Amino acid sequence: MVPTQYYLILSAILFGLGVVAFVFRRNIITIFMSIELMLNAVNLSFVAFSQAMPANGGHKLDGQIFVLFVIVVAAAEAAVGLGIIILTARNRQSLNVERVNLLKL
Amino acid sequence: MLILNQLWIIPLLPLLGAAVNGLFGAKWPNKAVNTVALSSTGLSFLSALEAVREFQGYYQQKHEAFYKPFFDWIFTGAAAGNFRIGFDLQMDQLTVVMVLVVTGVGFLIHIYSTGYMAHEGGYYRFFSYLNLFMFFMLILVLAANYVLLFVGWEGVGLASYLLIGFYFLKKSASDAGKKAFIVNRIGDFGFMLGMFLIFRTFHTLDFSTLFAAVEKSGWPPEAWGVFGTFTAASLLLFMGAAGKSAQLPLYVWLPDAMEGPTPVSALIHAATMVTAGVYVVARSHILFERSETALVVVAIVGCATALFAATIGLVQTDIKRVLAYSTVSQLGYMFLACGVGAFGAGIFHLMTHAFFKALLFLAAGSVIHAMGGEQDMRHMGGLSSKIKVTYRTMLIATIAIAGFPPLAGFFSKDAILFGAFTVDGEHQGNGGHILYAIGLATALLTSFYMFRLVFLTFHGKQRYDEHHVHVHESPWSMLGPLVALALLSVVGGWVAAPALWGGVDHFSEFLAPVFGVHEAPGLSEATAHSLELALAGVAILAATTGLLAAFWLYLREPKKPEQLAESMQPAYKTLLNKYYVDELYAAVVVRPLVWLSDHVLWRIVDVQAIDGTVNGIAHGAAAVGDSVRHTQSGNARSYATWVVVGALIVIIIVFWPALKPMIGMVTK
Numbered sequence: 001m002v003p004t005q006y007y008l009i010l011s012a013i014l015f016g017l018g019v020v021a022f023v024f025r026r027n028i029i030t031i032f033m034s035i036e037l038m039l040n041a042v043n044l045s046f047v048a049f050s051q052a053m054p055a056n057g058g059h060k061l062d063g064q065i066f067v068l069f070v071i072v073v074a075a076a077e078a079a080v081g082l083g084i085i086i087l088t089a090r091n092r093q094s095l096n097v098e099r100v101n102l103l104k105l
Numbered sequence: 106m107l108i109l110n111q112l113w114i115i116p117l118l119p120l121l122g123a124a125v126n127g128l129f130g131a132k133w134p135n136k137a138v139n140t141v142a143l144s145s146t147g148l149s150f151l152s153a154l155e156a157v158r159e160f161q162g163y164y165q166q167k168h169e170a171f172y173k174p175f176f177d178w179i180f181t182g183a184a185a186g187n188f189r190i191g192f193d194l195q196m197d198q199l200t201v202v203m204v205l206v207v208t209g210v211g212f213l214i215h216i217y218s219t220g221y222m223a224h225e226g227g228y229y230r231f232f233s234y235l236n237l238f239m240f241f242m243l244i245l246v247l248a249a250n251y252v253l254l255f256v257g258w259e260g261v262g263l264a265s266y267l268l269i270g271f272y273f274l275k276k277s278a279s280d281a282g283k284k285a286f287i288v289n290r291i292g293d294f295g296f297m298l299g300m301f302l303i304f305r306t307f308h309t310l311d312f313s314t315l316f317a318a319v320e321k322s323g324w325p326p327e328a329w330g331v332f333g334t335f336t337a338a339s340l341l342l343f344m345g346a347a348g349k350s351a352q353l354p355l356y357v358w359l360p361d362a363m364e365g366p367t368p369v370s371a372l373i374h375a376a377t378m379v380t381a382g383v384y385v386v387a388r389s390h391i392l393f394e395r396s397e398t399a400l401v402v403v404a405i406v407g408c409a410t411a412l413f414a415a416t417i418g419l420v421q422t423d424i425k426r427v428l429a430y431s432t433v434s435q436l437g438y439m440f441l442a443c444g445v446g447a448f449g450a451g452i453f454h455l456m457t458h459a460f461f462k463a464l465l466f467l468a469a470g471s472v473i474h475a476m477g478g479e480q481d482m483r484h485m486g487g488l489s490s491k492i493k494v495t496y497r498t499m500l501i502a503t504i505a506i507a508g509f510p511p512l513a514g515f516f517s518k519d520a521i522l523f524g525a526f527t528v529d530g531e532h533q534g535n536g537g538h539i540l541y542a543i544g545l546a547t548a549l550l551t552s553f554y555m556f557r558l559v560f561l562t563f564h565g566k567q568r569y570d571e572h573h574v575h576v577h578e579s580p581w582s583m584l585g586p587l588v589a590l591a592l593l594s595v596v597g598g599w600v601a602a603p604a605l606w607g608g609v610d611h612f613s614e615f616l617a618p619v620f621g622v623h624e625a626p627g628l629s630e631a632t633a634h635s636l637e638l639a640l641a642g643v644a645i646l647a648a649t650t651g652l653l654a655a656f657w658l659y660l661r662e663p664k665k666p667e668q669l670a671e672s673m674q675p676a677y678k679t680l681l682n683k684y685y686v687d688e689l690y691a692a693v694v695v696r697p698l699v700w701l702s703d704h705v706l707w708r709i710v711d712v713q714a715i716d717g718t719v720n721g722i723a724h725g726a727a728a729v730g731d732s733v734r735h736t737q738s739g740n741a742r743s744y745a746t747w748v749v750v751g752a753l754i755v756i757i758i759v760f761w762p763a764l765k766p767m768i769g770m771v772t773k
Binding site: 019022023024026097098100101102 | 739740741742745746749
């Protein structure tokens with residue numbers, strides 16, 4: 001069996017990539033994708049923990065259930081987020097996040 | 106017992122008058138305003154008369170002071186030791202004298218004011234203040250405990266301030282008002298300390314309870330030089346009295362108080378308020394009598410003030426200022442009487458002084474009225490034939506104050522000088538004779554400066570320009586009170602007259618329940634009587650000398666005073682400048698205080714410390730906000746960065762124990 005640390009290290013690397021992409025990329029869609037990356041990195045550690053925790057002869061399922069919730073929320077978020085992105089793109093003819101700065105002083 | 110049981114009605118009536126005039130009088134015609142003012146004081150006078158009549162009956166039966174609590178003003182309950190200050194009024198023989206003087210003279214002066222103030226602005230304001238003064242003064246004399254007395258005490262101070270500064274657009278008047286108020290605060294400070302001390306020692310401030318406790322305590326009287334409770338309490342109370350009654354060294358406000366309208370000078374700064382100090386000392390006589398030091402201090406201060414003020418009065422040229430210094434001097438006389446234990450004589454002089462000094466001021470007001478506002482006696486002269494009634498009444502008052510028999514001043518002054526001459530005391534030696542000599546010298550000076558005033562004003566050559574000044578007699582609303590007061594100045598002393606031919610001094614007999622019988626110690630009745638006659642003779646001689654000197658200097662040889670002033674230039678200048686006391690106080694007290702307030706309290710403490718702290722906090726908050734607001738860039742990616750930074754910090758904090766060895770490895 002693959003040791004749990006490996007999953008966790010992979011999850012951390014994916015999450016770190018997501019963070020870096022989120023901070024440094026300017027394209028809204030890329031940023032959006034980096035959020036998905038971070039969510040899925042977390043999902044990965046959830047399932048890894050689920051598998052690592054035995055219960056009643058099988059595995060403890062809490063982690064997997066959490067993953068299902070995260071997927072549902074992520075889907076909902078994707079729906080709303082893409083809607084916002086489309087509106088932004090229509091209004092500004094651009095996907096550059098630097099230009100979405102109406103709140104700036 | 107109709108009024109006596111409702112004693113509060115006497116002070117309440119003037120308060121109502123003050124409130125009605127003060128609130129609604131502004132739009133009313135003068136007639137309505139003075140109807141309110143006169144009826145309130147007049148009714149107050151009548152109810153005082155009725156109360157006194159009822160009190161006589163009460164006293165016949167019970168042989169004690171009438172005392173009635175009306176409501177609790179301060180009551181702490183049992184938890185705080187049942188400390189109670191009530192709105193309690195009392196009436197005894199001393200109160201009778203004071204109430205009648207205050208309401209009677211007050212009423213006359215109200216009548217006078219309707220004529221004197223008729224053409225002045227702020228007519229309703231004047232009467233409102235005047236009634237307010239009456240209210241507080243009556244509270245002062247009717248109060249049955251020190252705290253309520255103090256309410257009246259401060260209240261008359263307030264009324265005095267308002268009335269001195271009545272012409273508040275005039276800088277000198279508003280300054281004089283402030284001066285009076287501030288100088289009085291110094292005395293009041295002592296008065297309050299005295300009250301605290303009395304309360305701490307005896308746990309009560311009610312007169313009857315306190316004095317009974319003092320007598321029951323069995324503490325021995327404190328001899329000269331012993332500073333016990335009685336001495337301390339008496340001296341502190343006397344400090345308050347010296348402020349209110351314009352004694353050395355706190356007398357400086359009274360001459361300046363002449364900036365107020367003349368009826369105010371007559372009522373407040375001659376007849377009633379300034380005698381409150383004498384009243385307090387007399388009221389507290391049980392404390393004072395138990396401290397020889399306090400009595401000696403009172404006597405010396407009174408005596409020194411009497412002489413000091415009289416000498417200043419010699420050279421003043423403003424008619425009201427002469428009378429002001431004369432008032433200070435006569436108040437000194439009253440304290441001298443209290444200091445030698447002759448409290449009855451002090452109160453007697455208080456009463457007669459109220460009559461003739463009020464009359465002098467009112468007559469002076471009438472002269473000023475006649476001269477169209479002129480107050481300088483050098484610009485008067487020869488008025489006797491033009492304003493006859495004023496002249497005659499003023500002459501009567503002058504004879505009365507100078508101490509010629511059979512007018513009022515003679516008897517009261519005589520009683521005081523007799524008291525001073527025969528004072529007993531273990532350590533005073535012949536101190537009484539010194540006090541007597543100074544008192545006698547003051548009597549001579551009094552006679553001199555008063556006749557100087559009369560001669561300069563009414564006799565001699567006319568020194569004003571008839572084309573500019575149209576001299577006219579005042580209306581009867583002003584002359585009526587003058588005549589009434591002149592009558593009182595004549596007969597006011599007669600109650601004590603029988604003492605001269607060996608009879609009973611009815612006045613001190615009347616006050617005996619309050620003060621006890623004051624007897625000349627170590628003298629048989631016959632000796633005392635012949636001594637009294639001899640002293641009276643000497644006093645008349647002194648008064649005559651003063652009269653003749655004034656007559657010679659100001660009528661016979663009108664050039665002489667100037668030559669005298671010329672030849673004694675330094676002395677004359679010193680007197681004219683009132684011994685430079687005001688200048689001294691300005692240099693020693695006022696200017697350092699102003700400097701301190703200006704350079705330290707204002708520029709450093711206020712501007713830098715207090716304002717600096719408040720402004721510094723505000724500036725600091727603004728500066729922090731200004732630098733922190735740049736984090737709110739509106740840029741989504743910078744927010745994301747902050748989130749990451751925050752997450753990293755949280756991770757470092759949470760995993761610190763695990764991270765520490767790793768950092769150690771790296772740095773090694």
